[in-house]
Amino acid sequence: MKNKANIYCWMGALGLLSLMGFGALGYQLVNGLGVTGMNNAVSWGLYITMFMFFVGLSAGGLIVSSSATVFNIPAFKVVAKPATILSTVCIMVAGIFIMVDIGSPERVLNLILHSQFKSPLMWDVCVITLYLTINVTYLYLMTRPSSDQKKLKVMSSIALPVAILVHSVTAWIFGLQIAREGWHSALMAPLFVASALDSGLALLIIVLVLLIKYKLFTVDKKLITSLAGLLVTCVAVDAYFVFSEILTMLYPQEESVMLVLDEMLKGSMAPFFWGEVILGFVIPLAILLFRKNREKTGLIIFSSVLIVIGVFFKRVWLLFTSFIYPHVEGAPGITLGKYLPGENPNVVPHFWLLHGQYAPTLIELMIVVGMIAFGTLLFIVLSRKILIEKAQETKRTNQNQSFESPTAV
Amino acid sequence: MTKLGMVIDLNRCVGCQTCANACKMQNNVPMGMLWNRVLTEGSEEMDGVSGIYPHVKKKYIPVSCQHCENAPCVKVCPVGATYKAEDGRVLIDYDRCIGCRYCMAACPYNVRVFNWTEAVRHPGFNYGDSKVPVRKVGVVEKCSMCKERTDEGLDPMCVVCCPAEARTFGDLDDPNSEVSRLIREKNGETLLKEKGTKPQVYYLGLS
Ligand code: SF4
Ligand code: SF4
Numbered sequence: 001m002k003n004k005a006n007i008y009c010w011m012g013a014l015g016l017l018s019l020m021g022f023g024a025l026g027y028q029l030v031n032g033l034g035v036t037g038m039n040n041a042v043s044w045g046l047y048i049t050m051f052m053f054f055v056g057l058s059a060g061g062l063i064v065s066s067s068a069t070v071f072n073i074p075a076f077k078v079v080a081k082p083a084t085i086l087s088t089v090c091i092m093v094a095g096i097f098i099m100v101d102i103g104s105p106e107r108v109l110n111l112i113l114h115s116q117f118k119s120p121l122m123w124d125v126c127v128i129t130l131y132l133t134i135n136v137t138y139l140y141l142m143t144r145p146s147s148d149q150k151k152l153k154v155m156s157s158i159a160l161p162v163a164i165l166v167h168s169v170t171a172w173i174f175g176l177q178i179a180r181e182g183w184h185s186a187l188m189a190p191l192f193v194a195s196a197l198d199s200g201l202a203l204l205i206i207v208l209v210l211l212i213k214y215k216l217f218t219v220d221k222k223l224i225t226s227l228a229g230l231l232v233t234c235v236a237v238d239a240y241f242v243f244s245e246i247l248t249m250l251y252p253q254e255e256s257v258m259l260v261l262d263e264m265l266k267g268s269m270a271p272f273f274w275g276e277v278i279l280g281f282v283i284p285l286a287i288l289l290f291r292k293n294r295e296k297t298g299l300i301i302f303s304s305v306l307i308v309i310g311v312f313f314k315r316v317w318l319l320f321t322s323f324i325y326p327h328v329e330g331a332p333g334i335t336l337g338k339y340l341p342g343e344n345p346n347v348v349p350h351f352w353l354l355h356g357q358y359a360p361t362l363i364e365l366m367i368v369v370g371m372i373a374f375g376t377l378l379f380i381v382l383s384r385k386i387l388i389e390k391a392q393e394t395k396r397t398n399q400n401q402s403f404e405s406p407t408a409v
Numbered sequence: 410m411t412k413l414g415m416v417i418d419l420n421r422c423v424g425c426q427t428c429a430n431a432c433k434m435q436n437n438v439p440m441g442m443l444w445n446r447v448l449t450e451g452s453e454e455m456d457g458v459s460g461i462y463p464h465v466k467k468k469y470i471p472v473s474c475q476h477c478e479n480a481p482c483v484k485v486c487p488v489g490a491t492y493k494a495e496d497g498r499v500l501i502d503y504d505r506c507i508g509c510r511y512c513m514a515a516c517p518y519n520v521r522v523f524n525w526t527e528a529v530r531h532p533g534f535n536y537g538d539s540k541v542p543v544r545k546v547g548v549v550e551k552c553s554m555c556k557e558r559t560d561e562g563l564d565p566m567c568v569v570c571c572p573a574e575a576r577t578f579g580d581l582d583d584p585n586s587e588v589s590r591l592i593r594e595k596n597g598e599t600l601l602k603e604k605g606t607k608p609q610v611y612y613l614g615l616s
Binding site: 032039040043102103104119120121173180329331332333336338339340 | 439440441442443446448449450451452453454455456457470472481484485486487488489490505506507508509510511513514515516517518519521522523524525526527529545546547548549600601604605606
């Protein structure tokens with residue numbers, strides 16, 4: 001009972017935070033994107049960072065649950081439900097962040113009415129819609145009383161390639177652009193897949209442990225250990241890609257590339273870059289490479305949290321470093337696009353930026369926190385509905401015939 | 410076919426900013442943004458110099474949309490609001506733009522501006538040409554080569570107003586046009602040639 005009260009407390013708090021977020025969103029809808037810190041030089045900000053981040057986070061769930069069926073890993077099958085719920089919620093949050101970032105949301109239907117298929121953003125709209133549909137169908141199939149194994153198998157064999165595609169297309173939004181030095185790289189897609197896998201898996205582990213703690217779900221500890229094994233592989237691959245990318249940028253010492261790289265290695269983006277290297281790669285690898293540590297839930301959770309933070313940092317440096325230096329330089333620079341009259345109405349305020357500058361505003365932060373809270377709330381509600389029902393059902397079936405208990409792996 | 414373009418002679422440009430303001434007036438561009446900026450090269454200050462005294466140099470370069478032939482902004486627009494017109498101009502349908510700003514991220518020249526807030530104007534009325542559409546908050550805008558004027562066979566406002574006669578407007582596809590002749594005879598070059606965007610704005614005396 002105490003457990004239940006605890007969950008309600010959480011849900012209440014998350015509900016309030018979501019309300020705050022939607023309130024802030026209303027304010028932004030009325031006043032325009034000017035309430036954010038974005039400007040003509042740094043025209044994408046925290047919302048797009050969050051979009052990339054959440055597309056990545058949704059990877060873990062679907063990949064684990066579908067590979068359970070595709071590659072027949074029965075151990076993973078147990079977590080298919082919570083994993084798919086997580087995946088669904090994350091991709092919905094990602095979609096929300098795209099919508100929040102749009103300057104004329106009332107025209108969003110133009111995406112359907114006037115689709116222009118040369119745009120990677122259009123590809124992403126299609127592929128994310130597909131991904132969401134697959135997730136929801138998958139969830140529906142799984143929760144039906146008599147889950148049809150054949151249908152599940154077909155679904156999961158579509159789900160896996162689509163999952164890979166979602167991350168690649170999101171990467172291509174950036175990787176195909178010649179205008180931004182740090183983005184234009186063929187490695188962008190594999191890099192996104194790798195960091196989606198590690199952040200997604202890390203989040204899945206965190207969520208599973210929380211679900212166990214709040215008695216919404218039970219899994220064997222061994223499963224967490226084997227997921228941690230998968231996680232450490234993904235982190236290593238991700239680190240390898242980042243290293244290869246940085247080396248390729250660094251070695252030729254090209255002038256325009258060095259500007260961007262210096263900003264990353266020792267400039268304003270250094271805390272995020274080195275933050276990712278240390279929190280996202282070095283510490284988790286140092287912990288999880290040892291089999292012994294992969295048996296300790298505490299250490300696994302600790303590394304998973306660091307990995308999620310690390311990947312978030314990567315999204316930040318990836319997006320922003322490339323906005324700092326305009327290719328065509330010269331004073332006074334780029335116009336801000338905003339006009340904020342000062343004390344004296346006769347003095348024209350300075351509205352120029354020599355280099356890209358950006359800091360999120362309070363409203364922006366409130367919207368971001370609110371939308372994440374909303375996603376978390378959605379996850380809790382869905383898990384309670386789907387997982388508890390399942391738990392009761394298994395109890396019932398266990399009384400009749402005792403096979404396939406979720407605890408026995 | 411016509412391929413409208415422009416030639417800007419940097420040896421003639423005196424950095425007076427007239428074209429920037431002529432453009433702002435003609436196109437009703439709100440405060441806090443410009444479609445056409447006159448940049449001072451190699452300096453942190455407007456009208457500054459590059460180099461160390463006494464070996465200094467002062468050079469201006471006016472930059473607005475280059476109306477690229479291979480325009481990244483056109484390719485990335487998910488709703489086709491940014492498009493390449495028949496006559497070679499890159500234009501924006503302000504009624505279609507959803508404000509995703511992908512085009513701003515895709516343009517290597519940083520010439521696109523966004524209506525982040527309700528437009529502020531000093532003086533507080535629409536000072537632009539009445540034929541120029543008024544843009545609402547949440548859409549992208551940029552140089553249209555004065556669509557409303559050039560549609561009627563007039564020169565863009567920056568070309569008309571430039572006191573140094575540094576600007577020439579015309580058809581790049583016509584070998585006998587003034588622009589084609591200038592590019593041919595005076596070695597016209599484009600900005601960020603290595604990006605392969607094939608700009609239709611040429612500069613004389615760029616390098
Ligand atoms: S200069 Fe920029 S906005 Fe103009 S056509 Fe080229 S890419 Fe598009
Ligand atoms: S901001 Fe408007 S013009 Fe630019 S890509 Fe998006 S919809 Fe197209």
